[in-house]
Amino acid sequence: MSDSTRSFPSAGSVGRFVPRSYFGVTFALLFLLTLGGSLRVAQVDPRLLFERESLANLARFVGGMFPPELSWSFLSLMARPVLETIQISVTGTLVAVLIGLPLGLLATGSLTWSGILHEQRPAAGRWLLGFVPYALARALLSVFRSIPEFVWAFMFVRAVGLGPFPGVLAIGVAYGGMLGKVYSEILEGVNSQPLEALHASGAGKLGIALYGLLPQALPNVISYTLYRWECAIRASAILGFVGAGGLGQQVELSMRMFQFNEVVTILGLLFLLVAGVDFVSGRIRARVVR
Amino acid sequence: MKTEVKRAMWPWVASAGFALLIVWSYQGTQVDLAGLLGGEGRRQIATYVAKLFPPDLSAKTLRDAALGAVETFAISFVGSVLAVVIALPLAVLTTRSLLYRGILYEGRRLGPVSKGSRIGVYVIAKAVLNVLRTIPEIVWALIFVLLVGLGPFPGVLALGFHTGGVLGKLFGEVLDDVNPRPIETLHSAGAGRLAILFYGILPQAAPQCLSYALYRWEVNIRAAAVMGFVGAGGLGQRIYIAISLFLDNQLLTLILAIYVMVTVVDVLSAYLRRRFL
Numbered sequence: 001m002s003d004s005t006r007s008f009p010s011a012g013s014v015g016r017f018v019p020r021s022y023f024g025v026t027f028a029l030l031f032l033l034t035l036g037g038s039l040r041v042a043q044v045d046p047r048l049l050f051e052r053e054s055l056a057n058l059a060r061f062v063g064g065m066f067p068p069e070l071s072w073s074f075l076s077l078m079a080r081p082v083l084e085t086i087q088i089s090v091t092g093t094l095v096a097v098l099i100g101l102p103l104g105l106l107a108t109g110s111l112t113w114s115g116i117l118h119e120q121r122p123a124a125g126r127w128l129l130g131f132v133p134y135a136l137a138r139a140l141l142s143v144f145r146s147i148p149e150f151v152w153a154f155m156f157v158r159a160v161g162l163g164p165f166p167g168v169l170a171i172g173v174a175y176g177g178m179l180g181k182v183y184s185e186i187l188e189g190v191n192s193q194p195l196e197a198l199h200a201s202g203a204g205k206l207g208i209a210l211y212g213l214l215p216q217a218l219p220n221v222i223s224y225t226l227y228r229w230e231c232a233i234r235a236s237a238i239l240g241f242v243g244a245g246g247l248g249q250q251v252e253l254s255m256r257m258f259q260f261n262e263v264v265t266i267l268g269l270l271f272l273l274v275a276g277v278d279f280v281s282g283r284i285r286a287r288v289v290r
Numbered sequence: 291m292k293t294e295v296k297r298a299m300w301p302w303v304a305s306a307g308f309a310l311l312i313v314w315s316y317q318g319t320q321v322d323l324a325g326l327l328g329g330e331g332r333r334q335i336a337t338y339v340a341k342l343f344p345p346d347l348s349a350k351t352l353r354d355a356a357l358g359a360v361e362t363f364a365i366s367f368v369g370s371v372l373a374v375v376i377a378l379p380l381a382v383l384t385t386r387s388l389l390y391r392g393i394l395y396e397g398r399r400l401g402p403v404s405k406g407s408r409i410g411v412y413v414i415a416k417a418v419l420n421v422l423r424t425i426p427e428i429v430w431a432l433i434f435v436l437l438v439g440l441g442p443f444p445g446v447l448a449l450g451f452h453t454g455g456v457l458g459k460l461f462g463e464v465l466d467d468v469n470p471r472p473i474e475t476l477h478s479a480g481a482g483r484l485a486i487l488f489y490g491i492l493p494q495a496a497p498q499c500l501s502y503a504l505y506r507w508e509v510n511i512r513a514a515a516v517m518g519f520v521g522a523g524g525l526g527q528r529i530y531i532a533i534s535l536f537l538d539n540q541l542l543t544l545i546l547a548i549y550v551m552v553t554v555v556d557v558l559s560a561y562l563r564r565r566f567l
Contacts, residue, residue: 023565035371038364042446042523048438057437083318090315095323146552147545150428150516150526154533155541159338160326164319169326238426241519245319248428255432263429271424284304 064260074262078250082269085246088167088236089277093229095172099144100179106137107184110192111209137180144177149235154242167244171232182224183217190216222288226281233277237270247273345546346539354528355547362524362551365442366514369449370507376422376454381461383415387470388483388491419462422455427513431522442523449513453506460502461495468494497567504559511555515548525551 048054105111112134149170156166195212203211240248247270254262325331382388390400390408400408425433430451434444473490481489518526525544532541 034367038367041361041364042368042442044368044443044446048443054437061433061436087315087318090311091319091321094312094316095321142553143549146512146549148512148516148548150519151529151545151548154519154530158533159334165321168319168321234426238428241428251429252432255429267425267429270426271420274424287300 060258061260064258065264067261068264068268069259069261070265074265078247078266078269081240081245081247081250082273084164085233085236085273086277088164088171088239088244088246089229089232091164091168092171092236093175093225093232095168096175096179096228096232097225099172099176100141100183103137103141103176104180104183104187106133107141107180108187109134110188111213141177141180141184144173145175145181146177147174149174149239150242153239153244157243162243162245164245167236167239167246170239170244171235174235175228175232179225179228183221186217186220186224187213219288223285226285226288230274230278230281233274237273341538342542344539345542346537347543351540351543355525355543358518358525358528358544359547359551361442362511362514362526362548363555365445365449365517365522365524366507366511366555368446369514370453370503370510372446372450373453373457373506373510374503376450377457377461380415380419380454380458381465382487383411384419384458384462385465385491386412387466387473388487419455419458422451423459424455425452427452428516428520431517431520435521440521440523442517445514445517445522445524448517448522449510453510457499457502457506461499464495464498464502465491500566501563504563508552508556508559511552515551 112130152173153166153170156169160166160169190213194216195208198208198212236246236248238248238251240246240250241252243249247266251263251266254260254266326335389412390405427448430448431444434447438444438447468491472494473486476486476490514524514526516526516529518524518528519530521527525548529541529544529548531537532544
């Protein structure tokens with residue numbers, strides 16, 4: 001045994017010293033190059049953190065945080081923005097569902113143009129009434145979710161004025177794009193056997209959708225929508241930075257006026273708010289998807 | 291019987307609760323969807339969208355958009371790498387199976403002082419992660435602009451700190467959930483805790499951690515695009531100016547640049563995930 005390995009060096013023992021593919025090396029090189037280039041472009045300079053001025057600012061900042069502003073007048077002043085943040089997140093998610101659901105249905109290939117539901121349709125009709133709306137819906141969803149909610153919020157502030165309304169629209173449009181995409185993935189992923197059975201027994205399109213698709217897809221749809229609501233509460237808390245209501249506006253105000261003790265309090269409130277929504281949503285999600 | 295009834299009731303109770311929440315929220319936010327989608331609102335939206343076209347494709351704007359896009363990419367990339375660097379050690383410190391419980395400590399009783407200090411380390415690391423995660427990127431950005439001045443660098447730090455907190459929590463969950471068998475084997479073969487970490491835990495956790503890091507990179511490219519709103523570089527700064535000064539055609543060019551950047555990172559991340567996992 002040992003003789004044969006010595007006289008015939010196998011491909012395996014040589015292969016150990018020659019990289020099996022160049023992917024690893026290429027990847028490492030590209031990673032380092034990108035990192036190096038990015039460090040330059042982003043003007044990363046850790047020394048800046050330790051300059052006397054930065055340290056003085058840090059001391060001022062940390063010193064200003066304590067004690068946190070916990071006076072009753074300030075806390076009662078914050079009640080309204082906290083509630084508004086919740087309201088923006090809920091209404092924003094509602095709008096996102098209103099946008100995401102129809103577009104998501106259109107963006108589901110198995111519903112609009114491909115697969116067993118459409119086998120007997122003439123090709124021209126499938127193409128014009130099926131594929132074209134499908135492609136348009138996909139494109140629209142992709143634009144909606146690729147533009148950050150912050151940019152949407154700023155544009156809507158310009159369009160409809162300051163306040164919670166532009167925040168709702170921003171979350172609605174950006175999250176509508178994400179919900180629509182995920183809804184269509186969930187719908188594509190359902191087991192097609194019940195659909196075929198319904199189809200074979202003569203069920204119409206609506207019947208197939210209601211009795212074949214919906215029961216399979218609903219738990220995941222609800223669960224993902226709730227997860228997005230958790231994200232929306234974080235988003236609605238910061239959209240105020242561009243004037244779209246909620247806690248963000250208060251953080252920005254206190255920050256600009258160097259009232260760091262107020263900033264700490266607001267961040268604490270934000271923490272409680274996010275934790276609360278995570279808790280409620282997590283409990284419900286655990287029950288929906290068993 | 292009672293639990294049966296409760297189980298049958300809860301979807302209705304939850305639905306009713308949500309219906310109330312939605313009505314209350316809808317009224318509180320003064321949303322006027324009918325007005326927005328009615329004749330007047332629709333006309334206004336159409337006018338606004340029409341004003342965005344055509345995108346400004348002059349050489350100057352294009353160069354500016356390209357510079358901003360590259361800067362945004364750099365911020366998201368370095369920010370994500372920094373986040374992993376921050377998250378990993380903190381995640382290890384929040385892995386209880388390495389610190390004071392689980393199979394490594396089954397045969398060995400820790401003294402009260404030793405155990406107390408280990409729990410202390412765990413609690414502190416958890417608290418640090420919570421603080422990092424709770425403060426939104428944009429607030430971190432404001433803080434760092436205050437500390438180190440304007441430019442992309444505070445944007446990098448902001449993404450690194452916030453995402454570091456998020457990834458630290460996710461990494462910690464992955465590290466806690468690894469298969470204990472290899473750990474047991476290493477332990478019984480006499481390996482120390484560091485060896486167990488490097489040979490028993492990290493190899494198992496690496497693919498999932500990498501996947502999380504790539505996912506957060508996709509989130510970060512979007513976040514990096516708005517860091518400029520508070521003076522932390524990238525496309526955001528230019529978008530802020532374009533919106534504030536009603537430079538609608540330039541705005542469209544910059545939005546297209548965001549779209550391209552986000553799509554590039556999504557595709558890259560999906561490719562790497564397929565390649566590694």
